[in-house]
Amino acid sequence: MTGAVGWVVLGAGGHARSVVDVLERGGHTVVAVSGAAPVGEPWHVDVLADDRAAFELLAGQRLHAVVAIGANPVRARLVRELVARGLSVPPVVAATATVSPRSLVGAGSVVLEHAHVGPASRVGEAVVVNTAAVVEHDCSVGVGAHIAPGAVLLGGASVGGGTLVGSGARVLPGLTVGAGVTVGAGAVVTRPVGDGETVVGIPAATPELSGTRGTRRTAGTRPHGGTT
Numbered sequence: 001m002t003g004a005v006g007w008v009v010l011g012a013g014g015h016a017r018s019v020v021d022v023l024e025r026g027g028h029t030v031v032a033v034s035g036a037a038p039v040g041e042p043w044h045v046d047v048l049a050d051d052r053a054a055f056e057l058l059a060g061q062r063l064h065a066v067v068a069i070g071a072n073p074v075r076a077r078l079v080r081e082l083v084a085r086g087l088s089v090p091p092v093v094a095a096t097a098t099v100s101p102r103s104l105v106g107a108g109s110v111v112l113e114h115a116h117v118g119p120a121s122r123v124g125e126a127v128v129v130n131t132a133a134v135v136e137h138d139c140s141v142g143v144g145a146h147i148a149p150g151a152v153l154l155g156g157a158s159v160g161g162g163t164l165v166g167s168g169a170r171v172l173p174g175l176t177v178g179a180g181v182t183v184g185a186g187a188v189v190t191r192p193v194g195d196g197e198t199v200v201g202i203p204a205a206t207p208e209l210s211g212t213r214g215t216r217r218t219a220g221t222r223p224h225g226g227t228t
């Protein structure tokens with residue numbers, strides 16, 4: 001994070017507030033945020049109208065960028081675009097977070113307060129390792145995934161691109177959760193989860209479709225993207 005004089009944060013909602021806090025507590029200057037701010041919650045920094053205005057500002061000055069937008073595909077797309085334009089999109093790591101020197105954290109990713117990334121883990125681009133989330137040793141987290149507050153990936157777990165691991169959820173050691181998956185808050189994933197699935201509960205299972213409320217199937221038994 002050296003050489004540039006400040007940061008532009010793409011996003012102006014709740015996640016952006018957390019990211020701005022992390023930067024400012026780390027002694028960095030946030031020059032502006034971009035996008036629609038929640039009504040009645042004024043920002044203490046400049047608010048740019050949209051992401052295009054942020055790109056223009058970044059192109060004209062020596063600033064770092066971070067994308068603080070919760071929507072996984074949008075965040076991943078914007079980080080890719082920033083990187084493609086040669087703009088500076090370093091990972092942001094909170095001072096209270098612990099990131100192993102033997103791990104990799106990709107461009108445009110954020111590791112928020114009290115989170116942990118263990119040794120030999122690989123965290124892709126545009127990933128959110130949110131407050132107090134744990135990515136244990138030897139894990140893999142795909143581009144644009146979000147490990148929500150308090151979620152835990154145990155050793156050797158793998159999470160695909162664009163997946164949300166909900167708050168407080170756990171993925172047991174060595175398991176693979178596919179791409180574009182939603183793991184519900186508080187779930188415990190005990191079996192592999194295929195691409196595009198949603199799983200909830202303990203053990204994590206796919207909620208049945210409407211008309212069969214209350215019954216759940218074990219994760220991994222539903223065809224990828226299937227609608228049985």
Ligand SMILES: CC(C)(COP(=O)(O)OP(=O)(O)OC[C@H]1O[C@@H](n2cnc3c(N)ncnc32)[C@H](O)[C@@H]1OP(=O)(O)O)[C@@H](O)C(=O)NCCC(=O)NCCS
Pocket residue numbers: 130148149165166167168182183184185186187198199200201207213214
């Ligand atoms: C799993 C989730 C995506 C489902 O959202 P949804 O599609 O809007 O689902 P609904 O709220 O309509 O609930 C559908 C059913 O699943 C149940 N359900 C929803 N979330 C659940 C969860 N986390 N654990 C157990 N059951 C859950 C609901 O009770 C409901 O059950 P019912 O049909 O028997 O009444 C969501 O509840 C969730 O857990 N999101 C993660 C949130 C999070 O951690 N975000 C991070 C922000 S930083």
